[in-house]
Structures are given as C-alpha cells and as structure tokens.
Ligand SMILES: *[C@@H]1O[C@H](CO)[C@@H](O)[C@H](O)[C@H]1NC(C)=O
C-alpha cells in the first residue's frame with residue numbers, strides 16, 4: 001500500500017515535471033528554408049543563429065522579433081557554426097571548399113572574409129571561443145585534424161602544424177552537427193576534441209592523449225558529437241544519426257582526478273541520438289538531437305525525455321536557467337527551467 005502510494009506519488013511527480021517541462025519550450029520561429037546548426041547566445045535578450053542557404057538570424061529582444069539575413073554572395077553556403085561577441089559582432093563559418101570564415105561588425109548587414117582555405121576536401125566542423133582566443137577544427141585532409149587558432153576575436157587565424165597533432169584512424173572524423181565537438185580550456189590554454197565515424201575518441205592537447213570512447217561506432221554516422229564541461233566533470237553525447245532512436249552507447253560521463261580522466265556510463269541513457277549537450281548548472285543538463293530534447297537533473301547520470309521537438313544545437317543563456325535551441329526548417333526555441 002505504502003509502496004503503491006509512493007509509486008503513485010512519484011508518477012504524479014514525473015508527470016508534473018514532464019508537463020511543466022513541455023510547457024516551457026517556446027517555439028520562437030519555424031518554417032524558414034534553412035537548416036540551423038550554428039547558435040550563439042550573448043545574453044537572455046540577444047542570440048544569433050546560422051545555417052544553410054546563407055542564412056543568419058539575430059534577435060535582440062529575446063526572440064520577439066528575429067532579423068533574418070541572407071549573406072550576399074554566399075546564398076548557397078552552409079554556415080554550420082557561429083560565434084557572437086555582441087549584438088553587432090559575430091563570426092560565421094562556411095564549412096566546405098573553400099572553407100571560409102566571415103566577420104560582421106554591423107549586426108549582420110555586411111560581412112568581411114577573415115579566413116579562407118581553398119584546399120580540396122576541406123570541411124570545417126566547429127569553432128569555440130574563450131574571450132579573444134578561438135579555435136576552429138576541420139576534418140582530416142589526410143590523417144591529421146585541421147586546426148586553426150586566433151587570439152584576436154577571429155581577425156586573423158593561424159594553422160596548427162601537423163606535427164603537433166595526433167594521427168587519426170582511417171574513417172575517423174568530426175561531425176559538423178552542432179558546433180560543439182571542440183572545446184577550448186579556460187584562458188585558451190589547450191583544447192579538447194571528440195571524434196566520430198568508424199572510431200570515436202577524445203583528444204587532449206595538453207597531454208597529447210587520444211583515448212577511445214565507448215560510443216556507437218563503425219559507420220560514418222556514428223560517434224561523438226558534442227562535449228561539455230562543468231569544472232572537473234564533463235559529458236560527451238552522440239550515437240548514430242542514421243538510427244536516431246537508438247538509446248545505447250550515446251552518452252559518456254567523465255571526471256578528472258589528479259589530471260587523469262575516468263569515464264562513467266550513465267544509468268539511464270538519453271532517449272536517442274543527441275547532437276549537442278549543455279550544463280545549465282552542476283546537476284541540470286539538457287541534450288538535443290533529431291530524437292528530441294532530454295533533461296537530466298542528476299548531473300547526467302539519468303535522462304528523461306523533455307520534448308519530442310527535434311533540434312540540432314542548444315546553448316545556455318549566460319547567467320540564467322534557460323537555453324536557446326535551433327534545428328531544421330528555421331526552427332528556433334527558448335527553453336526556460338524553474
Ligand atoms: C563536431 O561537431 C559537429 C557539430 O557540432 C559534429 O557534427 C561533428 O561530428 C563533431 N566532430 C566530432 C569529431 O565529433
């Protein structure tokens with residue numbers, strides 16, 4: 001009897017959590033012809049998004065109004081990642097040959113080229129910034145990842161020499177699904193990236209260690225998509241985007257003790273393939289993918305579905321228990337947690 005009551009109470013609790021959670025996804029925009037994968041949240045009022053067909057979106061009023069730009073001369077390009085520094089200044093990355101990074105200083109009306117590489121087979125995946133320091137990673141041209149860095153907000157970029165970089169395995173590459181597979185450490189000191197494809201690994205530039213990840217592997221569509229940190233803890237999500245309901249080997253947690261990395265498997269995995277993960281705080285995380293949005297309130301150990309709405313990328317609102325998410329067909333949403 002007590003058990004049944006407890007069961008009923010916990011069911012009720014789950015239901016309330018779930019109902020409260022779903023109501024808190026506000027779809028701000030949908031139905032524009034662009035697949036959005038780039039997202040950068042400056043503050044609660046100001047966010048930028050970027051995607052295919054040369055599209056960039058900017059809002060400075062929390063999404064009440066959204067200004068859409070088609071970047072002139074780049075109408076066919078796919079801007080897979082965006083990094084914004086303010087409501088006026090941002091960088092966008094056009095992924096494949098030629099790989100190009102553009103910068104605007106006038107809220108998206110005009111763009112100047114700050115980087116270009118016309119090498120055949122170029123494919124840039126993601127950028128990350130900590131203040132003025134930035135890094136951008138691309139798929140291997142032979143067996144080394146392609147990495148460029150900047151120390152002046154993307155005004156100029158330098159390529160990291162190949163001899164400084166690890167050799168990847170055949171068929172190992174990066175996913176340009178949410179712009180979050182590389183992360184710069186605080187003060188731009190070293191970086192970490194995660195890879196996917198036939199094998200899936202994590203690479204730490206500080207100790208030059210390339211470690212295998214226990215995630216879906218063996219196909220072009222498998223592996224790690226996104227890495228996020230909270231102090232000495234972290235999480236990596238991914239899976240198999242060709243089978244996005246597969247809810248195994250799609251998430252790995254880790255913690256760092258005395259400089260050594262220890263991997264932990266969640267007790268209840270996210271509901272399917274996830275392309276991006278973020279910490280809202282120490283215990284609360286959100287992950288999104290074509291399989292929907294999931295939430296964890298146990299530091300990533302257990303995951304619950306939150307919404308069936310599909311998204312490619314998600315970013316925390318600085319200083320707030322909320323996030324923005326973007327996806328296919330120009331979808332942009334705001335997610336508020338209590
Ligand atoms: C990098 O991130 C992109 C999108 O965020 C993803 O598609 C790509 O697979 C990632 N690369 C790796 C190596 O995980």
Ligand SMILES: *[C@@H]1O[C@H](CO)[C@@H](O)[C@H](O)[C@H]1NC(C)=O
Nearest residue numbers: 192204206207256259260261
């Ligand atoms: C990366 O290597 C440095 C230097 O050994 C270490 O302090 C840090 O904890 C490592 N980070 C991860 C995520 O393994």
Ligand SMILES: *[C@@H]1O[C@H](CO)[C@@H](O)[C@H](O)[C@H]1NC(C)=O
Nearest residue numbers: 018292304305306307308309
């Ligand atoms: C979320 O999971 C619960 C419990 O398994 C299920 O009843 C519910 O239908 C799911 N919601 C969605 C939106 O998939």
